Structures are given as structure tokens and as C-alpha cells.
Amino acid sequence: MRILGIHGSLRKGSYNQALLEAARGLLPDEVELEVAGLHGIPLYDADVDAQGQPEPVLALKEKVLRADALLIATPEYNASLPGVLKNGIDWLSRPPADIPRLFGDRTVGLIGASTGLRATQLAQAAWLPVFRVLGLVLWTGGQFNMASAHQKFDATGRLIDEDSRARLQKFLSGFVAFAARIPSRRT
Ligand code: FNR
Numbered sequence: 001m002r003i004l005g006i007h008g009s010l011r012k013g014s015y016n017q018a019l020l021e022a023a024r025g026l027l028p029d030e031v032e033l034e035v036a037g038l039h040g041i042p043l044y045d046a047d048v049d050a051q052g053q054p055e056p057v058l059a060l061k062e063k064v065l066r067a068d069a070l071l072i073a074t075p076e077y078n079a080s081l082p083g084v085l086k087n088g089i090d091w092l093s094r095p096p097a098d099i100p101r102l103f104g105d106r107t108v109g110l111i112g113a114s115t116g117l118r119a120t121q122l123a124q125a126a127w128l129p130v131f132r133v134l135g136l137v138l139w140t141g142g143q144f145n146m147a148s149a150h151q152k153f154d155a156t157g158r159l160i161d162e163d164s165r166a167r168l169q170k171f172l173s174g175f176v177a178f179a180a181r182i183p184s185r186r187t
Helices: 015-026 046-050 055-066 083-092 096-102 121-134 162-181
Strands: 002-007 032-036 069-073 107-113 144-146
Touching: 002 015, 002 055, 002 083, 015 032, 015 069, 015 107, 015 162, 032 055, 055 083, 055 096, 069 162, 083 121, 107 121, 107 162, 144 162
Parallel strands: 002 032, 002 069, 069 107, 107 144
Antiparallel strands: none
């Protein structure tokens, strides 16, 4: 199984990127997790889109198409989803004819880390209508959110909080079982 992890933060020490790296180490050997960022993806501009989608957008689309499932690691900004990640998903959703092949029936898991105490719960809730309109199949059998992320990783980005590791492993095991049972429709 191939999972594409997308994190919605551009900064070098991103806790959401580190969360996906931690997830990679907790998955069984037969499950591959590729971690993708959104660097190089410009702000959505329909005029640019009309002239042809930028190469980083096309490259991310190819990664999505190769994936059996998506794992989104979302930061929380001002009690909602972050614009950087929404912008990336918006590019992927154009033209609308691409929505079924990129997102339709594709399984997705949602996790997130924040330095605040809300632990991305509001960001995760804000993604629900977006996933619904795109036709993604969200695994809802478990949740993973992390508060006070700055206290849970070491200086190298390794997840050192044992409770978080155990909760992430439990989340991943349920998500992988779901993705295996309900495989994304492959193009
Ligand atoms: C934040 N942060 C934040 N955290 C939170 O738990 N709830 C929130 O509403 C917000 N709001 C917010 C707004 C803006 C503009 C910024 C820049 C930050 C803090 C956020 O959790 C923290 O910056 C994380 O480190 C972001 O994730 P990455 O970049 O580490 O992946």
C-alpha cells in the first residue's frame, strides 16, 4: 500500500511534517508513506491556471494519482484550516473534471499538530465540508490531534512523547485497515 502524506506547513521545523515522518516509522513494512510538502505551489490564480497548471501542481497531482490513500497533516490557524494547505487542495481541484480522478472515492486520514491547546480539532472540523465536496472517503473510526507540539518532538524533529506515539500508532493501524478494506479507486 502506498500512502501520500501531505503537510500544510512551509516552515522548516514544521511539527505537521515531523508528525508525518513519525507516522512513516510507525507503519508496517508493507506500507509505504511518501511525505509531500507544498513548496513551489503559487497562490491560486485562475488566469495562471488558464495558461496551464504550474509544474509543482502537476507533480503533486501525479503523486496523488499514484497513492492508494492520502494522509493529511493539518496545522490550525485562527481556529480553522490553514490557507497554504487549502490553496494546495484548491489547485488540485482544478479543472473540476479532475476532481473525480484525484479525489473521488480516495480514502483519506486526517491528523494534525499544533502548539496551542486546541490540538487542531477546529482545523480538522473545518476540513470536513471540503473533503465532502471533493468526494474523498474520510476514515472516521479514530482521531489524532496533538496539542503543545513544541513539547513533543526533540530538536531533530523526532516524536519523543510516548503517549503521542502510541495514539498515532493506534490511529494508523485503524486507518491502514480501513484503506485496505476500502481501496481508493485507481485511475
Ligand atoms: C497559529 N497557531 C495556532 N494554534 C492553534 O492550536 N490554534 C490556532 O488557532 C492557531 N492559530 C494560528 C494562527 C497563525 C497565523 C499561526 C502562524 C499559528 C499556532 C500553530 O499551531 C503553530 O504555529 C504550529 O507550529 C503550526 O504548525 P507547523 O508549522 O509546526 O506544522
